[in-house]
Amino acid sequence: MSSKNTAIIIGGGISGKLAARVLSDHYKEVFILERDQEPAGPSPRKGAPQGEHLHALLHAGEYGLEELFPGITEDFYQSGAVKINSTNDLAWYHHGAWKVRYDGGYSTTLQTRPHLEWHIDKYIKRIPNVVFYYNKVVQEFIYNEKLNQIIGVQLKDESILADLVVDASGFSSLTSSWLNKREILVPNEKVEINLSYISKQFQLSENIDRDWKIKLVYPNPPHEKVGGTLSKVEDNRYIVTLMGYHNAINDKEVLKSDESFLELAKTLPKQDIYQEIKNATPLSKTFIYRIPQIIWKRFDKVNLPKGLLLIGDTFCRIDPVFGQGMSIAVLEALELQKLLKKHKGDLHKVPMAFHKRAAKIISPIWNMVITEDFRYPATKGKKPFGLSVQQWYAKNIFLLSSQNQGVYDSFIKVMNLVRPITSLMKPSIIKSVLKFTFSKFRKS
Ligand SMILES: Cc1cc2nc3c(=O)[nH]c(=O)nc-3n(C[C@H](O)[C@H](O)[C@H](O)COP(=O)(O)OP(=O)(O)OC[C@H]3O[C@@H](n4cnc5c(N)ncnc54)[C@H](O)[C@@H]3O)c2cc1C
Numbered sequence: 001m002s003s004k005n006t007a008i009i010i011g012g013g014i015s016g017k018l019a020a021r022v023l024s025d026h027y028k029e030v031f032i033l034e035r036d037q038e039p040a041g042p043s044p045r046k047g048a049p050q051g052e053h054l055h056a057l058l059h060a061g062e063y064g065l066e067e068l069f070p071g072i073t074e075d076f077y078q079s080g081a082v083k084i085n086s087t088n089d090l091a092w093y094h095h096g097a098w099k100v101r102y103d104g105g106y107s108t109t110l111q112t113r114p115h116l117e118w119h120i121d122k123y124i125k126r127i128p129n130v131v132f133y134y135n136k137v138v139q140e141f142i143y144n145e146k147l148n149q150i151i152g153v154q155l156k157d158e159s160i161l162a163d164l165v166v167d168a169s170g171f172s173s174l175t176s177s178w179l180n181k182r183e184i185l186v187p188n189e190k191v192e193i194n195l196s197y198i199s200k201q202f203q204l205s206e207n208i209d210r211d212w213k214i215k216l217v218y219p220n221p222p223h224e225k226v227g228g229t230l231s232k233v234e235d236n237r238y239i240v241t242l243m244g245y246h247n248a249i250n251d252k253e254v255l256k257s258d259e260s261f262l263e264l265a266k267t268l269p270k271q272d273i274y275q276e277i278k279n280a281t282p283l284s285k286t287f288i289y290r291i292p293q294i295i296w297k298r299f300d301k302v303n304l305p306k307g308l309l310l311i312g313d314t315f316c317r318i319d320p321v322f323g324q325g326m327s328i329a330v331l332e333a334l335e336l337q338k339l340l341k342k343h344k345g346d347l348h349k350v351p352m353a354f355h356k357r358a359a360k361i362i363s364p365i366w367n368m369v370i371t372e373d374f375r376y377p378a379t380k381g382k383k384p385f386g387l388s389v390q391q392w393y394a395k396n397i398f399l400l401s402s403q404n405q406g407v408y409d410s411f412i413k414v415m416n417l418v419r420p421i422t423s424l425m426k427p428s429i430i431k432s433v434l435k436f437t438f439s440k441f442r443k444s
Contacts, residue, residue, distance in 0.1 A: 006164075011035075011047075023166070035136060037135060039118065042115040059418045064330035072120070079119070081109050081111035094216070102408075111233055111234055137155060138155060149306040186299060189381070193245055194245065198264065201238065204238050205280060226268060227268060228268050243321060304355070307351070311358070318366065339354050364421050368394075393433060399436070400433065
């Protein structure tokens with residue numbers, strides 16, 4: 001293949017597909033190179049094993065997907081995704097209290113990750129200048145030293161040249177080690193959380209009293225380390241995902257049998273999930289995924305060769321408990337779209353500008369997440385500035401969300417990445433937090 005206005009994307013996961021969507025407006029041809037086989041339908045893939053676990057799509061992700069693929073949300077529902085009232089149908093036990101339930105007027109879509117990806121695939125395959133190649137493992141970059149430019153990729157038996165190479169290969173990306181070999185050291189922010197995810201699908205018994213569609217039982221740190229979620233997904237199935245920080249889950253034990261999964265569910269701070277699944281029919285085996293550390297590679301802080309752009313989990317792998325990874329990928333794709341329009345005549349300016357903008361998207365989310373992760377003394381890494389004040393304030397917001405609808409409404413918008421975290425610092429909320437703190441102080 002010749003190199004003429006071509007963009008190559010390494011990895012056909014969520015961010016690879018989203019990058020293809022926005023690049024297709026500016027490049028004559030866009031090739032997605034994915035190492036997996038083509039999935040036959042909405043089924044999990046070897047290259048994205050996290051697809052066996054619950055994947056929440058936040059409002060920012062849902063709205064952005066609709067912007068990029070008009071009609072996709074309705075398509076989700078047509079093939080069985082579950083539309084819920086975001087605040088009424090969510091039962092959330094958080095920091096030792098249940099959140100208020102009310103009709104906030106917005107909805108959330110519950111579905112499995114393979115179902116979501118399968119729909120994106122269908123939209124991608126309708127774009128005439130995007131070609132999706134499966135069974136293509138990228139092994140190396142092709143680099144022109146004189147130009148200091150990545151000019152293509154090397155596969156086992158072929159090389160493909162391109163004007164732009166996008167690395168969307170996620171956690172196993174080859175970029176960092178390739179750069180290391182050339183003595184370009186990418187600064188990393190790493191936080192060790194030793195988190196395990198254990199998931200299984202169930203058919204629940206009919207229960208007319210069940211007044212929720214998704215239930216979250218989060219651990220109250222630092223003493224509680226194990227939590228769980230139970231979510232309805234397509235085909236009237238439910239996914240149960242149990243998670244434990246700092247090796248709190250004995251992985252080998254829980255994988256032994258259906259009973260050992262139930263035993264683990266029994267150890268959650270609330271028995272609700274156990275009660276629902278103790279007589280339910282298991283529909284899958286038990287899947288495990290370990291996340292020893294989360295990592296944000298600061299590609300925005302180094303001088304990269306030209307022609308290389310990093311996106312999605314390649315850039316930052318965040319604690320999945322907050323359900324943000326796919327929505328970050330969507331926000332990044334929208335940002336990339338803006339930059340491609342801005343630098344239309346001069347596309348080589350896009351990668352560097354993009355890495356800076358992506359860092360701006362990631363920074364507040366990273367800060368919010370690690371503020372929570374550092375509630376466990378065993379968490380290791382660089383602590384954010386003003387950690388104890390942030391933790392104190394956030395804890396009060398969490399607790400107030402169990403009794404004050406206005407505060408919860410603001411919090412849920414921040415959690416869904418549709419409002420900045422600073423919106424939780426507006427005077428009325430600060431006043432509520434202070435009043436709440438003093439009332440606790442008076443009672444004690
Ligand atoms: C257990 C778990 C639960 C999660 N839950 C949520 C959630 O609730 N909500 C949420 O939004 N996010 C969640 N996430 C995060 C989410 O899965 C990721 O953020 C998202 O998948 C990132 O997409 P990506 O395309 O960047 O990377 P990936 O999904 O990892 O895709 C990378 C792709 O690149 C391919 N690839 C890799 N190397 C090569 C190569 N050399 N050549 C060709 N192809 C290659 C892989 O096969 C894969 O298809 C969770 C993550 C985990 C681990």
